[in-house]
Amino acid sequence: MSSRVMRDFELLLPESIEETIALLARHKDKSAVLAGGTDLLVALKFDYAIDNVISLALVPGLDELDFDSAKGLTIGAKVTIAEVLRSQDVKDHYPALWQAAKVFATPQLRNTATVLGNILRASPAGDCSAALYATGGSLLLKNANGCRNVDLDDFWISYGVTARRADELAVSLHVPAPEKGQKSAFRRMTRTTEDLSKINAAVCLQMTGETCRKARVVMGCVGPTLLRLPKVEKILEGAAVTPDLLRDISNVVISEIAPIDDQRSSAEYRNKVAGVLVKRVIEAALNAKGDDQ
Amino acid sequence: MKKHAITLTVNGEERDLLVSSNRTLLDALRDDLGYTDTKYGCGTGECGACTILVDGMTTINGCLTLAATMNGKSITTAAGLARNGHLHPVQEAFIENDAIQCGFCTPGMVLKTISLLDENPAPTEAEIRHGLEGNICRCTGYTKIVEAVQDASRRISGSNTSAMGE
Ligand SMILES: Cc1cc2nc3c(=O)[nH]c(=O)nc-3n(C[C@H](O)[C@H](O)[C@H](O)COP(=O)(O)OP(=O)(O)OC[C@H]3O[C@@H](n4cnc5c(N)ncnc54)[C@H](O)[C@@H]3O)c2cc1C
Ligand code: FES
Ligand code: FES
Numbered sequence: 001m002s003s004r005v006m007r008d009f010e011l012l013l014p015e016s017i018e019e020t021i022a023l024l025a026r027h028k029d030k031s032a033v034l035a036g037g038t039d040l041l042v043a044l045k046f047d048y049a050i051d052n053v054i055s056l057a058l059v060p061g062l063d064e065l066d067f068d069s070a071k072g073l074t075i076g077a078k079v080t081i082a083e084v085l086r087s088q089d090v091k092d093h094y095p096a097l098w099q100a101a102k103v104f105a106t107p108q109l110r111n112t113a114t115v116l117g118n119i120l121r122a123s124p125a126g127d128c129s130a131a132l133y134a135t136g137g138s139l140l141l142k143n144a145n146g147c148r149n150v151d152l153d154d155f156w157i158s159y160g161v162t163a164r165r166a167d168e169l170a171v172s173l174h175v176p177a178p179e180k181g182q183k184s185a186f187r188r189m190t191r192t193t194e195d196l197s198k199i200n201a202a203v204c205l206q207m208t209g210e211t212c213r214k215a216r217v218v219m220g221c222v223g224p225t226l227l228r229l230p231k232v233e234k235i236l237e238g239a240a241v242t243p244d245l246l247r248d249i250s251n252v253v254i255s256e257i258a259p260i261d262d263q264r265s266s267a268e269y270r271n272k273v274a275g276v277l278v279k280r281v282i283e284a285a286l287n288a289k290g291d292d293q
Numbered sequence: 294m295k296k297h298a299i300t301l302t303v304n305g306e307e308r309d310l311l312v313s314s315n316r317t318l319l320d321a322l323r324d325d326l327g328y329t330d331t332k333y334g335c336g337t338g339e340c341g342a343c344t345i346l347v348d349g350m351t352t353i354n355g356c357l358t359l360a361a362t363m364n365g366k367s368i369t370t371a372a373g374l375a376r377n378g379h380l381h382p383v384q385e386a387f388i389e390n391d392a393i394q395c396g397f398c399t400p401g402m403v404l405k406t407i408s409l410l411d412e413n414p415a416p417t418e419a420e421i422r423h424g425l426e427g428n429i430c431r432c433t434g435y436t437k438i439v440e441a442v443q444d445a446s447r448r449i450s451g452s453n454t455s456a457m458g459e
Contacts (some may be wrong), residue, residue, distance in 0.1 A: 042357065
């Protein structure tokens with residue numbers, strides 16, 4: 001196999017959600033769902049083999065990108081990063097997600113890569129995943145027996161492993177409506193813009209004036225899955241976010257992460273910059289200037 | 294493994310073909326249909342040499358697309374841009390600004406530029422650089438390419454042609 005020729009497989013092209021689920025029930029772990037293919041097809045050119053690839057290309061009903069100020073945001077399985085980036089609702093109400101979409105891969109890849117594919121890939125470097133983990137959300141999974149919702153807090157189990165069962169289709173992601181005073185932001189560091197993050201971070205803060213009521217702080221590329229930083233969240237909650245507090249937070253971050261050396265960066269470097277990145281992403285959320293990166 | 298019968302409209306021409314499941318759109322275009330202007334660079338979505346336009350102005354990487362999922366789609370490659378013997382204004386701008394050396398990246402660069410200018414007819418330099426992040430050139434160092442895109446933007450707005458050159 002090479003970067004040119006993919007391993008062979010059976011390509012299945014169902015034309016409805018029901019048909020997709022029936023195929024998943026038949027082939028289970030002998031199958032993989034193909035959304036945008038920007039992870040799956042690369043894997044099939046190198047180290048991955050699977051008998052059946054079930055494409056969503058012809059499946060209707062998975063294109064919903066819908067915002068309602070009471071109900072929140074719904075993102076269907078075929079919604080691409082480019083569509084998220086074009087959404088004024090996402091930009092206004094979920095800045096962390098919008099900022100992650102803005103710096104995601106390349107224009108060509110944004111046109112095919114899906115948000116749900118990013119979540120299902122379960123990479124600790126997933127940019128939209130990091131943003132959504134901060135804002136919170138739950139996945140709607142469907143199999144032949146019915147539906148269930150799995151909170152993102154319980155979804156990523158280890159590197160590349162999720163709570164999805166082999167016969168389940170991820171239909172959509174639901175993100176709660178933003179509370180009053182909600183601020184969020186995403187930041188990442190890369191070698192070149194089209195590269196995967198060497199480290200990324202996202203926050204979602206519920207603010208009353210200067211005081212933080214609730215915080216979700218997420219960091220990527222510093223463990224086998226994306227990580228929340230509970231100590232940092234605890235320091236933020238109930239506190240006024242001052243420069244002194246941010247300095248304290250910056251020093252605590254390192255005790256909550258476990259980065260490794262890999263092809264994109266080293267553990268030493270990640271440990272060095274993690275605190276600064278968390279401080280900056282909090283500042284970015286509070287100083288929200290919208291689309292700056 | 295099963296073959297899939299598909300029809301693609303490439304540069305305005307309907308083409309029927311039979312592809313295996315694992316055939317990329319890039320290889321179907323190059324090897325089955327002869328559109329060798331679409332290049333194979335990295336095969337993994339990084340270089341943009343395989344960029345094509347789908348159903349209008351959407352750019353995708355042919356190397357990360359399965360041909361069998363594209364039945365019924367309309368595809369434009371760089372070879373389909375000329376009209377009545379005249380190159381597309383973006384192609385002319387690339388030539389006249391010396392934005393081509395070996396030319397390997399050029400079909401992808403030109404197509405990406407056309408889609409960029411369709412969305413944003415007068416991009417800033419920063420917007421041009423962000424828009425071309427998915428296209429790597431190993432020769433020119435990008436300055437000439439950015440100048441060509443700026444020139445193409447002026448040519449298109451000055452001549453009232455649409456981004457497709459019509
Ligand atoms: C050059 C390059 C640059 C990249 N840059 C970035 C980047 O900057 N940031 C980033 O986070 N990622 C990046 N990626 C990774 C990739 O593009 C993303 O993870 C993308 O969001 C995956 O979405 P997809 O639709 O292409 O998924 P696919 O490849 O189709 O699927 C990914 C995985 O999820 C499963 N899956 C997908 N949809 C479903 C579903 N509905 N139900 C069940 N299972 C499903 C698939 O079976 C597969 O295992 C990059 C990739 C490349 C090749
Ligand atoms: S060959 Fe497709 S992006 Fe490089
Ligand atoms: S001109 Fe040679 S790669 Fe761009």
